Amino acid sequence: MTIEQVVQEAESLGLQQIQFLYVDNGGTIRGKVSSLRKLKSHMTGGIGLTPAMQAMNMMDELQPVPGIGPVGEVRLVPDPESFRVLPYLPRTASMMCDMLALDHGPWALCPRSFLKRQVERAERLGFRIMSTYEDEFTLARRTEDGHWEPLDDTLCFSSIGMAAGHPVIADIMDALEAQKIYPEQYYPELGHGQHELSISPTDILTAADNQVRYRETVRAVAQSHGLVASFAPKPWADQAGNGAHIHFSVWDKEFSRNLFWDAGDPYRLSPLGYHFAAGVLRHLPALVAITCASVNSYRRLNPRSWSSAYTAFGPDNREAAVRIASTFWGNEEASINLELKSSDSSGNPYLALGALLAVGLDGIEHQWQPSAVVTVDPAEMSEEERVEAHIERLPATLSEAADNLAQDEALKAAMGPALHEAYLLVKRSEADHFRGQDAVYELQHHFQKF
Numbered sequence: 001m002t003i004e005q006v007v008q009e010a011e012s013l014g015l016q017q018i019q020f021l022y023v024d025n026g027g028t029i030r031g032k033v034s035s036l037r038k039l040k041s042h043m044t045g046g047i048g049l050t051p052a053m054q055a056m057n058m059m060d061e062l063q064p065v066p067g068i069g070p071v072g073e074v075r076l077v078p079d080p081e082s083f084r085v086l087p088y089l090p091r092t093a094s095m096m097c098d099m100l101a102l103d104h105g106p107w108a109l110c111p112r113s114f115l116k117r118q119v120e121r122a123e124r125l126g127f128r129i130m131s132t133y134e135d136e137f138t139l140a141r142r143t144e145d146g147h148w149e150p151l152d153d154t155l156c157f158s159s160i161g162m163a164a165g166h167p168v169i170a171d172i173m174d175a176l177e178a179q180k181i182y183p184e185q186y187y188p189e190l191g192h193g194q195h196e197l198s199i200s201p202t203d204i205l206t207a208a209d210n211q212v213r214y215r216e217t218v219r220a221v222a223q224s225h226g227l228v229a230s231f232a233p234k235p236w237a238d239q240a241g242n243g244a245h246i247h248f249s250v251w252d253k254e255f256s257r258n259l260f261w262d263a264g265d266p267y268r269l270s271p272l273g274y275h276f277a278a279g280v281l282r283h284l285p286a287l288v289a290i291t292c293a294s295v296n297s298y299r300r301l302n303p304r305s306w307s308s309a310y311t312a313f314g315p316d317n318r319e320a321a322v323r324i325a326s327t328f329w330g331n332e333e334a335s336i337n338l339e340l341k342s343s344d345s346s347g348n349p350y351l352a353l354g355a356l357l358a359v360g361l362d363g364i365e366h367q368w369q370p371s372a373v374v375t376v377d378p379a380e381m382s383e384e385e386r387v388e389a390h391i392e393r394l395p396a397t398l399s400e401a402a403d404n405l406a407q408d409e410a411l412k413a414a415m416g417p418a419l420h421e422a423y424l425l426v427k428r429s430e431a432d433h434f435r436g437q438d439a440v441y442e443l444q445h446h447f448q449k450f
């Protein structure tokens, strides 16, 4: 769509508000709203934003990022292609934004521009990337004493859970579809109030945009049912965590051939797929600082939680960080993909998918090989067996993950030093904020943030 087409459609629908959305370094979705009257000028020139917003952590505490203070301005410039009328808000649409510097170029700290740079890097190698998030979320009610109780305490995949979730899930499915996000599969998950609704893959930039819309939609529709939807990685300490596994595959430039497919491989994965996986596994202890981006994330990443706790690689291994997903019957070639389980919805999807692509391309460029596939739960192996198989325990805290990211030269080069530094300052400040606080405080402040 062009700017003119968007403005025309907004006028013909009589829209009142057009949201200009972005995601910050703390994983919070934020934005500003244009009136219809000013839409054309805001789309052309952007809406002004203080650079300080990219120095803000998830508690709205401003961090001392060098060069960022009260002075200066960047512009939120929406991508017209991302224009969607919001089915859950009257007379409102949204668009996803890049942050441009006043010289009209991408600002060094713009997360969406970072993902676009990685997409361009892949395209220079002749690749396009197909991806989607597979989100789990928790539906809850606010209790009179200000806490949350799960919508249901039914069993995993139980039809009683389906019945409990049905009214809200039906509306979520409709609302996603109306925004060209296509639901594929739904079920009540293991945790109390936990539901999982997967959506179709798209090109990787759209996948990041869709993850923003998905979080927005699920929260808003739940609210219209008098519920709260939580994307906290571990909304309750004693219940299953909310993962947001990332599925991805590398395709040719026309999206006509899945380059992860190899009929001759025991798991149908091509050498390119193994190289990509090797890049992810090698950088994973640093990558999780971005894909498992909150303090609460590390309560989820524990052994025997099916969320991945080790840098393991395996076919259909639900305890492996990187899983080779078995193919769908009748659609083998297109459906071969890798799944990153060490990922949740508390982060910035542009940074997460950009970083995932960066480390995958690193693996491809170096032609790395992953260590042997693991077909058991890595937690059941002895420490010696894990060392021999090059399996490491993932970081136990956000600050440990941030230390790894600080030392990861490939991710630093891909992000650029300014984004890398700002991101680390924000993440370390969040780790500091929650250090010494109890679990109740941590859960309370993550429950409704994402």
Ligand code: GLU
Pocket (backbone or CB within 6 Å): 136, 240, 241, 242, 243, 244, 300, 305, 306, 307, 308, 318, 341
């Ligand atoms: N809830 C698990 C997680 O935290 C995933 C369970 C599954 O879908 O296999 O990632």
Ligand code: MG
Pocket (backbone or CB within 6 Å): 136, 189, 196
């Ligand atoms: Mg699941």
